[in-house]
Amino acid sequence: MRHILTAALLLLAALPLRAEEDLLEPEQAFRVSARLVDNANVELQFQVAKGYALYKEKFKFSADSGAKLGAPSMPKGQIKDDEYFGRVETLRDSFKVRIPVSYAGAPKPFKLIAGYQGCADAGVCYPPQETTFTLQPVVAAAAPATGFQPLNSLKQLAGELAGGEPELLPADQAFKLSLTPAGNNAVTARFDLAKSYYLYRDKIKFSVVSPAGAKVAGIDLPQAEEKTDPNFGKMFVYHDGFSATVRLEGLSANGGPVKLKASYQGCSEKGVCYPPIDKSFDLVLGSAAAATSTAPAAPAKAAAVEPEDTSESGQIAAMLKGGSFWVVVASFFGFGLLLALTPCVFPMIPILSGIIVGQGHDITKRHGFMLSLAYVLGMAITYALAGVAAGMSGTLISNALQNPWALGTGAAIFVALALSMFGFYDLQLPSFLQSRFTEASNKMQGGKFTGVFAMGAISALIVGPCVAAPLAGALLYIGQTGDMLLGGVSLFFMALGMGVPLLLVGLSAGALLPRAGAWMEAVKSFFGTLMLAIAIWLVSPLLPPVVVMLLWAALLIVAAMYLRAIDPLEAGASGWRRLWKGVGMIALIAGISLLLGALGGSRDLLQPLQIFKGGAAGSAIAGEPAKLQFRTVKSSAELDAAIAQAKGKYVMLDFYADWCISCKEMERFTFSDAKVQARLKDVVLLKADVTGNTAEDKALLKRFNLFGPPGLIFFDKEGKQSGFRVIGYEPPEKFLQSLDKGMP
Numbered sequence: 001m002r003h004i005l006t007a008a009l010l011l012l013a014a015l016p017l018r019a020e021e022d023l024l025e026p027e028q029a030f031r032v033s034a035r036l037v038d039n040a041n042v043e044l045q046f047q048v049a050k051g052y053a054l055y056k057e058k059f060k061f062s063a064d065s066g067a068k069l070g071a072p073s074m075p076k077g078q079i080k081d082d083e084y085f086g087r088v089e090t091l092r093d094s095f096k097v098r099i100p101v102s103y104a105g106a107p108k109p110f111k112l113i114a115g116y117q118g119c120a121d122a123g124v125c126y127p128p129q130e131t132t133f134t135l136q137p138v139v140a141a142a143a144p145a146t147g148f149q150p151l152n153s154l155k156q157l158a159g160e161l162a163g164g165e166p167e168l169l170p171a172d173q174a175f176k177l178s179l180t181p182a183g184n185n186a187v188t189a190r191f192d193l194a195k196s197y198y199l200y201r202d203k204i205k206f207s208v209v210s211p212a213g214a215k216v217a218g219i220d221l222p223q224a225e226e227k228t229d230p231n232f233g234k235m236f237v238y239h240d241g242f243s244a245t246v247r248l249e250g251l252s253a254n255g256g257p258v259k260l261k262a263s264y265q266g267c268s269e270k271g272v273c274y275p276p277i278d279k280s281f282d283l284v285l286g287s288a289a290a291a292t293s294t295a296p297a298a299p300a301k302a303a304a305v306e307p308e309d310t311s312e313s314g315q316i317a318a319m320l321k322g323g324s325f326w327v328v329v330a331s332f333f334g335f336g337l338l339l340a341l342t343p344c345v346f347p348m349i350p351i352l353s354g355i356i357v358g359q360g361h362d363i364t365k366r367h368g369f370m371l372s373l374a375y376v377l378g379m380a381i382t383y384a385l386a387g388v389a390a391g392m393s394g395t396l397i398s399n400a401l402q403n404p405w406a407l408g409t410g411a412a413i414f415v416a417l418a419l420s421m422f423g424f425y426d427l428q429l430p431s432f433l434q435s436r437f438t439e440a441s442n443k444m445q446g447g448k449f450t451g452v453f454a455m456g457a458i459s460a461l462i463v464g465p466c467v468a469a470p471l472a473g474a475l476l477y478i479g480q481t482g483d484m485l486l487g488g489v490s491l492f493f494m495a496l497g498m499g500v501p502l503l504l505v506g507l508s509a510g511a512l513l514p515r516a517g518a519w520m521e522a523v524k525s526f527f528g529t530l531m532l533a534i535a536i537w538l539v540s541p542l543l544p545p546v547v548v549m550l551l552w553a554a555l556l557i558v559a560a561m562y563l564r565a566i567d568p569l570e571a572g573a574s575g576w577r578r579l580w581k582g583v584g585m586i587a588l589i590a591g592i593s594l595l596l597g598a599l600g601g602s603r604d605l606l607q608p609l610q611i612f613k614g615g616a617a618g619s620a621i622a623g624e625p626a627k628l629q630f631r632t633v634k635s636s637a638e639l640d641a642a643i644a645q646a647k648g649k650y651v652m653l654d655f656y657a658d659w660c661i662s663c664k665e666m667e668r669f670t671f672s673d674a675k676v677q678a679r680l681k682d683v684v685l686l687k688a689d690v691t692g693n694t695a696e697d698k699a700l701l702k703r704f705n706l707f708g709p710p711g712l713i714f715f716d717k718e719g720k721q722s723g724f725r726v727i728g729y730e731p732p733e734k735f736l737q738s739l740d741k742g743m744p
Contacts, residue, residue: 039107051121062113064110065110116128168268179246188246207260214250217248225239374450378456381495559591600612632686652684652712654710690709722743
């Protein structure tokens with residue numbers, strides 16, 4: 001028994017020694033690596049083995065004279081009661097530490113010393129460890145045309161503002177771009193976006209600077225996300241990292257050196273939009289590309305870049321996700337059903353009926369339906385091809401619509417189409433062309449599905465001009481989207497809707513043939529009214545508000561007359577007649593309200609009679625909120641002079657741009673608020689319009705460490721800048737609180 005106890009005691013005494021032998025070396029228990037992210041930040045990756053932990057308070061970081069470190073950003077750890085150090089916070093598993101770094105001059109190599117200490121769960125603690133890293137400067141893309149340099153690091157972040165405003169990254173960190181050769185005539189562009197930042201799809205452009213004669217043939221972009229804005233409508237953006245292929249032409253067969261210019265623009269989810277960014281890249285395509293750096297050349301000047309025609313082939317291959325796609329498709333199917341009720345479609349019915357009759361008396365419903373389906377598919381594919389063409393030219397159409405002459409021309413076209421729908425004249429092919437198409441179709445053998453399919457395509461050419469008004473409106477809408485997939489599918493379903501009566505003809509073997517009547521004219525009048533509404537909408541940005549209100553009033557009143565709004569109901573009038581009279585009365589009342597409001601001085605389409613409310617008349621045009629009066633400054637010198645003149649008063653500086661969504665929101669919702677205007681009554685209001693993104697605009701933005709509008713800077717009565725500022729959109733209630741902080 002005594003020998004057994006002795007052996008047991010010896011075994012227990014040996015356990016700590018065995019545990020000591022099983023402990024990992026410090027280099028294995030605590031693996032660490034370091035790298036420079038962008039010359040402004042160092043990132044250390046710690047990998048802690050299972051059963052081990054590092055003490056958060058034991059971390060120490062230093063650098064030699066080549067660099068200066070800021071406060072490290074550490075993850076949150078676990079609290080534990082340690083037998084050696086008491087209540088401490090520990091870090092386990094894998095985690096990262098980010099440290100801002102700055103330099104006395106240009107970035108240069110420096111040594112980073114990382115100190116840390118940890119323990120094993122077995123109860124053994126290691127002595128303090130120290131690892132030294134030699135870090136080389138990152139050869140990164142040149143600073144964007146905004147003039148910001150990544151060396152400013154966190155000092156330039158808008159997040160270092162009083163009041164706890166969220167940080168804004170420099171443009172180079174928010175939107176990273178790198179280019180790599182992809183063969184002899186293509187380049188792969190890689191965009192890496194920071195979290196909560198996005199790029200506009202239509203702002204991504206590439207152009208060839210050299211060699212002469214070379215140009216961008218197209219850009220293949222991936223599927224973008226749809227983003228709807230109350231001011232600018234539907235837009236497409238990228239939130240995550242993505243790659244695009246830039247196809248080139250005009251280069252030698254073996255590639256060679258090429259200089260590309262990239263332009264793009266993005267925003268923060270907070271509502272701050274960065275100015276357009278331009279960068280130049282020098283690359284060598286072909287066999288020598290592997291030995292060539294893709295570092296960009298010197299920053300390009302902030303000159304306007306001619307937009308390149310870009311290919312949307314990536315959109316065709318990708319499946320469009322999101323409910324809005326199918327809502328548009330369903331809407332076009334509904335348009336097709338309405339078009340099918342117009343007499344313009346009737347010429348197709350005898351053509352199809354003749355095909356079916358040619359099969360004899362023994363034709364079945366199934367055979368008749370299949371013949372009709374082949375005919376409708378031939379017609380539908382013709383419309384789909386037209387939709388694809390509109391999608392291919394979408395960028396050009398949308399750009400042209402920003403031109404006043406193009407807007408006016410487009411409106412005139414819609415007016416002409418509307419008049420044709422009202423029956424003033426017919427739009428169709430000349431009779432000799434129609435007869436030739438008809439003869440060609442009659443020569444084809446009926447009954448064969450291929451021949452019937454071709455007949456449907458030819459019939460679409462005959463009938464298409466007759467329905468030019470709604471078809472033209474559909475193509476213009478699709479052209480605005482620039483989406484070939486949406487264009488083709490939408491018009492395909494539109495043609496299917498038009499073909500529903502034809503399918504019924506085939507299914508019934510000619511027994512169900514709709515008859516034309518006066519009620520069908522109402523469908524044409526409806527489309528004519530829509531054409532006129534689109535014409536007014538197109539020219540609205542070009543006309544004074546009072547003229548726009550008068551045009552809408554005229555359209556509603558005339559439409560009410562066509563609906564016989566003021567005609568007495570006949571005895572025994574049908575329910576439909578009563579319904580349309582009610583719709584006409586609503587249109588008449590709305591039109592008269594707009595007319596009275598416009599003549600009385602109102603400029604609000606939604607509340608035209610606001611002017612007739614008593615009390616506030618005289619100070620401003622009713623319906624149009626009184627606007628704050630800002631004085632425009634274009635440079636730091638003008639700003640300093642304005643601040644000096646305003647001594648003894650508070651000053652608010654507003655950074656604005658036409659392409660800034662949040663700026664529009666501030667003007668429309670916040671600056672128009674009565675309480676906000678009262679609060680700013682005795683404040684000198686200055687505005688810096690940075691729409692042009694000129695050198696002076698960039699310098700002014702840089703002076704206040706802003707990356708783009710909107711930004712509101714406050715100055716006290718002595719002309720000193722306040723420690724509080726507003727970045728992004730704020731509703732009136734929150735903005736009033738910000739004013740109290742910025743101008744106490």
